[in-house]
């Protein structure tokens with residue numbers, strides 16, 4: 445898996461998906477830029493989310509609130525006082541880690557050990573093997589699962605009590621070592637606030653300390669009544685927003701999985717108090733359905749219900765994805781009660797209440813939130829679309845099996861040779877189709893090499909113009925995954941690309 449992750453990193457750079465920020469100055473840690481192909485894939489993912497959330501749900505509307513917000517926002521939301529990570533330093537390597545991440549990795553290690561035992565047995569026993577029975581009876585498997593469960597419980601208790609000493613003790617008792625130095629020479633666990641701050645106005649004028657928003661959600665909460673009143677929205681209704689968020693992440697090791705500047709796609713669903721759990725279950729199911737509609741295997745997704753609920757939540761779950769470094773959070777679904785709106789009411793002195801015409805009374809709505817990181821989503825799709833194939837003739841190709849509607853380039857226009865009128869016809873086709881699709885024209889190198897370049901960036905179709913095209917108006921269209929080539933009338937290409945590259949088929953699965 446480590447190997448796959450390294451390949452994804454270098455492929456991302458080589459093919460213009462993701463670059464380290466400020467590369468020429470040796471980069472800036474955990475900050476990344478999206479290149480010519482990455483920006484398209486990211487835009488398509490954002491658009492697909494927006495269509496599914498806003499376009500398909502008449503009771504959900506969009507918003508684009510500013511990154512800077514009045515600093516009292518963050519006092520009200522609790523971020524100024526409590527948006528902390530528990531950190532621990534290794535005295536030998538001088539590296540800093542999140543204590544909770546070290547412990548969660550250890551829990552996962554026990555689970556993986558148990559699964560390895562099951563896999564080994566499956567190989568040994570063949571078709572007659574009953575994995576569930578083995579899991580519930582084999583002593584080695586049971587021992588590792590028990591260790592994972594005990595540790596999970598102990599950690600949940602320490603997190604609940606915010607007991608930093610106990611977290612350190614867990615790390616020592618479990619003999620967790622620093623991945624860099626290999627030593628168990630740890631400091632105490634301390635809390636560290638993750639918000640970036642800056643100043644508004646000059647110091648002489650009495651500058652105001654501002655924060656770069658650590659989540660987009662608060663922009664939605666403070667605009668709740670603006671949208672509700674001007675949009676004449678009735679409960680239940682939602683407000684959706686995509687935008688940048690900033691966190692001073694200390695442990696930022698996993699490429700675009702954990703960044704200091706990233707993008708969130710969040711939706712707050714305002715509901716009548718008492719109905720929130722029903723809506724929470726609704727959105728939990730809806731959101732995994734959305735992920736599955738992307739077409740990756742369902743085995744890459746799982747729910748993780750939270751044991752430790754944040755003080756403002758009465759139910760919470762993550763949708764986890766099997767990244768190249770294991771199952772990790774991709775999206776969070778939280779039932780946030782009326783905490784945020786009530787706190788803004790308290791701190792601003794303004795009412796944040798909804799007048800319910802059916803009950804003829806006003807109240808503060810409850811909120812169910814869905815929150816997915818666009819960059820994590822990008823990494824999930826990219827890493828599981830990546831494939832290295834050995835072809836029938838023994839040659840190798842690297843291919844991204846991206847769903848066609850998400851692919852950066854929908855079709856490559858390839859004149860077979862650079863003469864005899866083929867480039868001219870190819871340019872004409874390109875001009876007509878580029879009104880509808882993002883295309884790439886390529887006339888350099890042998891056709892096979894051009895196909896490989898397109899496979900590597902996930903282009904679903906290659907359109908080749910050859911001598912016959914000039915005679916009878918047909919072209920060959922090559923499909924990326926099957927590599928099958930069909931000769932078709934060039935007037936039929938637009939329809940075919942519209943059918944296969946529009947988001948419609950994915951939206952229909954929702």
Ligand code: GAP
Nearest residue numbers: 659661701702703706774775776815816817820
């Ligand atoms: N408003 C709720 C909220 O912000 P969160 O679990 O802290 O909840 C939501 O973040 C999502 O944002 C995560 O599931 C993840 O996909 C993404 N995310 C959070 N921190 C991130 C980071 N440092 N880099 C990239 N994505 C991040």
